[in-house]
Amino acid sequence: MNTRLTRLLHIEHPIIMAPMFLVSNVNMAKAAAENGIACCIPALNYRNEQEFEHALVELNKMGKCYGINLIVNRSNIRLRKQLQLCVEYKVPFIITSLGKPEEVIRLCKPIGIKVFCDVSDMKYARKVAGYNPDGLIAVTNQAGGHLGSLSPGEFIPALVSLFPDLIIISAGGVGDHVGLMEKIHLGADGVSVGSIFIASVESPVSEEYKKACIQYGAKDIVCTTKLSGLPCTVINTPYVQKIGTRQNWFQSLINRNKRFKKWFKMLTYMRGMKVLRKAAFDATYQNVWCAGISIEHVHSIRPVKEIIKQLIA
Ligand SMILES: Cc1cc2nc3c(=O)[nH]c(=O)nc-3n(C[C@H](O)[C@H](O)[C@H](O)COP(=O)(O)O)c2cc1C
Known part of the structure; x- marks a missing residue:
C-alpha cells in the first residue's frame, strides 16, 4: 500500500509499531524493519543515557527506518539528554507525547529527522499543528495506554480536513487487516499499532x-x-x-x-x-x-x- 507515510519513511506498509513503555525493544524494531514496517521505542525504556545510546547504535546498524518516542512534558527530567542523542544519532523519526513538542520540531526537522506528535483531542491538535510537525498521531478512544477522547470516525476525518498538508496516523483498536483498512478509508495515511505486539515472541515482558x-x-x-x-x-x-x-x-x-x-x-x-x-x-x-x-x-x-x-x- 502506497501512502504519504510509506513514502516519507520508505516503508512497505503504512504501519508504525507503536511505542510501548517497558515493551518495545531493539529486537522488535529489527523484526518490524525486516517485515516492512517501522517500530518506535520510548527513550524511557532505557534506564540511563548509556543504555539508550547503545540501543541507538544497534538500531542505526539496521540501516532501516525506526523511531524514538520522547515524552515532552515536565515529568521527563531526562528529555534534554535524550533529545541530544536523537539528534547526534540522527534517528529517522521521533514521536512526541504529552506536553509541548516545539523544541523537538525546531531542532529535528532542519536536519531531516521526521517528527510526528501524539494528539488526543482537537484543541491540542490545533496547538501542536502550529509548530509544523511532519504529522499528527490521532490517539483515539480505542487506543491502549493513555487514550484519547474521540472515536476514529470523528477524529480522523476532522484532522484530515483541517490539516490537509500533515500526515495523519490513527492510533488505537487496530488488530487485523479490517481494522487497518477502516482507518485508511477514514482518510488516515497509516496506523500506529501497539497492544497486539505485547504478546510477540520478541517482546521482553513476562x-x-x-x-x-x-x-x-x-x-x-x-x-x-x-x-x-x-x-x-x-x-x-x-x-x-x-x-x-x-x-x-x-x-x-x-x-x-x-x-x-x-x-x-x-x-x-x-x-x-x-x-x-x-x-x-x-x-x-x-x-x-x-x-x-x-x-x-x-x-x-x-x-x-x-x-x-x-x-x-
Ligand atoms: C503497554 C503500552 C504501553 C504504551 N506506552 C506508551 C509510551 O510509552 N508512549 C506513548 O506515546 N504511547 C504509549 N502507548 C500508546 C501506544 O503508543 C499507541 O498509541 C497504542 O498502543 C495504540 O493503540 P492499540 O494498543 O490499540 O494499538 C502505550 C500503549 C500500550 C498498550
Missing part, C-alpha cells in the same frame, strides 16, 4: 503478561487514573478490581490543590510506573498490565512477522 493478552479480551479493558493521573487502559485483573480504578477522595483533593498538585502528580506517575514495571517483568499478584481493546485479536504468542501478516493479509 509470560504471564503475554498470556493475559491472550486470555482477556476487549470487554476486560478498563480505564484507570491510578497509574499516572491520566486515564490509562489496563486489563481488569482481580488485583485491579481490588484496588479500584479511581483516585480516592484524598488524592483527588491534593490533585486540585495549587501548591501540591505538581508534586503529587509527579509522585503518582513515579509510583504508577514502578507498579507497571514490577507487573511487566516479575511474578507478582499485583497484576497491573497495560493493554488496549485490540488484544481481542490476540490468540497466541507469535513472532512479530506473523502478527504483521495478520495486519496486511
Whole structure:
C-alpha cells in the first residue's frame, strides 16, 4: 500500500509499531524493519543515557527506518539528554507525547529527522499543528495506554480536513487487516499499532503478561487514573478490581490543590510506573498490565512477522 507515510519513511506498509513503555525493544524494531514496517521505542525504556545510546547504535546498524518516542512534558527530567542523542544519532523519526513538542520540531526537522506528535483531542491538535510537525498521531478512544477522547470516525476525518498538508496516523483498536483498512478509508495515511505486539515472541515482558493478552479480551479493558493521573487502559485483573480504578477522595483533593498538585502528580506517575514495571517483568499478584481493546485479536504468542501478516493479509 502506497501512502504519504510509506513514502516519507520508505516503508512497505503504512504501519508504525507503536511505542510501548517497558515493551518495545531493539529486537522488535529489527523484526518490524525486516517485515516492512517501522517500530518506535520510548527513550524511557532505557534506564540511563548509556543504555539508550547503545540501543541507538544497534538500531542505526539496521540501516532501516525506526523511531524514538520522547515524552515532552515536565515529568521527563531526562528529555534534554535524550533529545541530544536523537539528534547526534540522527534517528529517522521521533514521536512526541504529552506536553509541548516545539523544541523537538525546531531542532529535528532542519536536519531531516521526521517528527510526528501524539494528539488526543482537537484543541491540542490545533496547538501542536502550529509548530509544523511532519504529522499528527490521532490517539483515539480505542487506543491502549493513555487514550484519547474521540472515536476514529470523528477524529480522523476532522484532522484530515483541517490539516490537509500533515500526515495523519490513527492510533488505537487496530488488530487485523479490517481494522487497518477502516482507518485508511477514514482518510488516515497509516496506523500506529501497539497492544497486539505485547504478546510477540520478541517482546521482553513476562509470560504471564503475554498470556493475559491472550486470555482477556476487549470487554476486560478498563480505564484507570491510578497509574499516572491520566486515564490509562489496563486489563481488569482481580488485583485491579481490588484496588479500584479511581483516585480516592484524598488524592483527588491534593490533585486540585495549587501548591501540591505538581508534586503529587509527579509522585503518582513515579509510583504508577514502578507498579507497571514490577507487573511487566516479575511474578507478582499485583497484576497491573497495560493493554488496549485490540488484544481481542490476540490468540497466541507469535513472532512479530506473523502478527504483521495478520495486519496486511
Ligand atoms: C503497554 C503500552 C504501553 C504504551 N506506552 C506508551 C509510551 O510509552 N508512549 C506513548 O506515546 N504511547 C504509549 N502507548 C500508546 C501506544 O503508543 C499507541 O498509541 C497504542 O498502543 C495504540 O493503540 P492499540 O494498543 O490499540 O494499538 C502505550 C500503549 C500500550 C498498550
